[in-house]
Amino acid sequence: MTGTPSDPALLGLPWNIPLEQWPEDLFVALPRGISRHVVRFVRLSGRVYAVKEVGERLAGHEYRLLRDLARLDVPAVEAVAVLNGRADETGQPLDSALVTRHLQFSLPYRAVFSGTLRQETLVRLLDALAVLLARLHLAGLYWGDCSLSNTLFRRDAGAFAAYLVDAETGELHPRISEGQRAHDIEIAHVNIYGELLDLEAGGFLHPSIDPLETSAQVCRRYEALWDELTHAEVVEEVEWHRVEARIRRLNALGFDVAEMQIQRKLGTARIIVAPKVVDAGHHQRRLLRLTGLDVEENQARRLLNDLDTYRATHRRPGDDEEIVAHRWLAEVFQPAVRAVPPDLRRKLEPAQIFHEVLDHRWYMSEAADRDVGLPTAVRSYVGNVLAHKPDEKAVITPDLAE
Structure with missing residues (x-):
């Protein structure tokens, strides 16, 4: 056995018996995809492991690759762990075994597609798969x-995430080539289409899901995301409106920003973003947790975009997300709202005012081809936009107000 087995009970499993013949009381019934190898789930000391029988060369290769x-x-x-040199009681050699830890609360994509899916859930599932492929290719992996069957799906705190399982x-290469990337996507297209046809033939696929269109949609979403993540964007100076533009384009594709990095070198900077797929209400919950602001979902998304931009450009070593959010609230959000004259604040809620100020700043910066800054945007917004808006209370009818 080679690996990092934290559970000594792994050593006591009947490795001298073919996996198909292990006692049934060792197994856990969990959904799994189709596989060309024998795969079983076992529970030991409260943990669940997946055991796969495969040839020694492939077992060693997959073990090392997963570790990388x-x-x-x-x-x-x-x-x-990976176990080599297995033999039965008569000395006949057995295939090697690869042991992986089962990802809690996850399901194979095949199992998810076998159930009833709402359209919005289907879109998020496909987006999560596109994100996984993009992340693998950015890391240099040709899958x-x-x-x-080879992809797991899990929801985690409102986020939709896909995981490689096989x-x-x-x-793994230092950098994936365009030919490898294109071939990988073609394989994904064919495999997904084939499995959806298989589910359809078995009566497990919802009639609203078209196998060909669904598999093609994964490829389209991936290509749009890949282009947005990898196109060169090197700026002479880190300007907020350029960072904001990157986030807006990702949002337009249906993705949010999980993480953002700005790499500075010799007077230039490179913007790197990592996408994620989230569930409804995620932005409201996250903004409330970080800042105490309880706003509508679209407002929360807009404010979090600005917070994430602030975090990427002002983060100090050792600062966690909550500390940065507190500074953003004190240094950005509250000063911008307080800069609005008291007699005009009743026209809109503070979150909506800040949301519109950010939009106003965006258009001003695009027109000037530089970041005009928040104070300038606030002054312009107050004088040119907010002053001419009716009070919210004035436009609400008495019946609606009741």
Whole structure:
């Protein structure tokens, strides 16, 4: 056994017996995708592990690759151990075994598609898969076997995430080539289409899901995301409106920003963003948790975009998200709202005022081809926009007010 088995009970499993013949009381009934190898789930000391029988060369390759992906922080299952040199009681050799830790609260994409899906959930599922493919390719991984069975889906605090679960055909390179990337997407297209047809033939696929269109949609979403994540954007000076433009384009594609980095070198800067897919209400919950502001979902998304931009450009070593959010509230949001004359504040709620100020700043910066700054945008917004708006209370009818 090679690996980092934290549970000594792994050593006591009947490795001298083919996996198909293990006692049933060791197994846990969990949904799994189709596989060319024997795969079983076992529970030990409260933990669930996936055990796969495969040839020694492939087992070793997949174990090492999963360990590399973990170091690169790529969404994939955790490799625990690989066992070589297995033999039965008569001395006949057995295939090697790869042990991975089961990802809690996850389901194979194939199992998710076998149930009833709302249209908005289907879109988020496809987007999460596109994000996974993009992250793998950014890390230099050629997967070679993307499918509904080889991908796990999990919801985590409102976020939709996809995880690689089978990496035996994967190849890790310093940088993936365009040919490898295109071939990987073509394989994903064919595999997803084939599995959806299989589910449709078995009566497990909802009639509203078209196999060909769904598989093609994954590829389209991936290509749009890949282009947005990888196109060169090097600026002479880090300007907020350029960062804001990057976030807006991701939002237009249906993605949010999970993380943003700004790399400075010799007077220039490069903007790097990591996308994520979120559930309804996620932005409201996150903004309320970080700042105490309780606003509408679209307002929360807009304010969080500005907060994330602030975090990328003003973060200090050791600062966590809550500390940065407190500084943003004190240094950005509250001063902008207080800059509005008291007699005009009743026209809109503070969150809506700040949201519109950010939009106003965006248009001013685009026209000037530079970041005009928040104070300038506030002054212009108050004088040219807010002063001419009716009071919110004045436009609400008495019946509606009641």
